Amino acid sequence: MMSSRLSKLKRWPSWLLMLVCVGVLMFLGTQRDSGPSTAQERIEAISQRLACPTCDGESVYESRSPGSQAIRQEITRQVADGVLTDGQIVRIIDDSYAADLKLIPSATGFDALIWVLPVAAFVAAVGGLIIVFRRWRHEGSQLATQEDQILVTQARQDRD
Structure with missing residues (x-):
C-alpha cells in the first residue's frame, strides 16, 4: 500500500513537467512570425x-x-x-x-483529413497502448489460483 502511494507521488512531477513543456511550446508557436512581410x-x-x-x-x-x-x-x-x-x-x-x-494541401474540407488522420491515428495508438499495458500489468499482478497451481503440478508430473 505504501509503495503504490509512493509511486503515485513520483509520477505526478513528470506529468506536471510535460504539461508545462506543452504549454510553453504552444505559447512559442503562437508567437511565431505570421509570415512574409515584403x-x-x-x-x-x-x-x-x-x-x-x-x-x-x-x-x-x-x-x-x-x-x-x-x-x-x-x-x-x-x-x-x-x-x-x-x-x-x-x-x-x-x-x-x-x-x-x-x-x-489546404487545411479545410476533405484535404484537412491529410493533416488530421495521422494525429488521430497517433492518439488512438497511444491510447490503445496505455490500455493494453494497464491490462497486462493488472493481469501480471494477480496471484495464482488453486486451479493454476494444480495445473502446474500436473504438468510437472507429466513431464517427469
Whole structure:
C-alpha cells in the first residue's frame, strides 16, 4: 500500500513537467512570425506553394521553365495589385490549370483529413497502448489460483 502511494507521488512531477513543456511550446508557436512581410517575400512564399505545371517534383519557385515564369509573373502582378490574400492567389492560379498545382494541401474540407488522420491515428495508438499495458500489468499482478497451481503440478508430473 505504501509503495503504490509512493509511486503515485513520483509520477505526478513528470506529468506536471510535460504539461508545462506543452504549454510553453504552444505559447512559442503562437508567437511565431505570421509570415512574409515584403512583397518579394510574399511572391517567394506563394511560388514555393505551387508546383511547376511542366516539371516533375519542382516548385514554381525552383523551376526556370516558361510555364513557371508565367506563373511567377502572375503572382507578381497579383501581389502588386494588393487586393488578394496569398491563399486567394494560390487558389486562382490552381483553378486556372487543369492539373492540381498545390504542393501543400489546404487545411479545410476533405484535404484537412491529410493533416488530421495521422494525429488521430497517433492518439488512438497511444491510447490503445496505455490500455493494453494497464491490462497486462493488472493481469501480471494477480496471484495464482488453486486451479493454476494444480495445473502446474500436473504438468510437472507429466513431464517427469
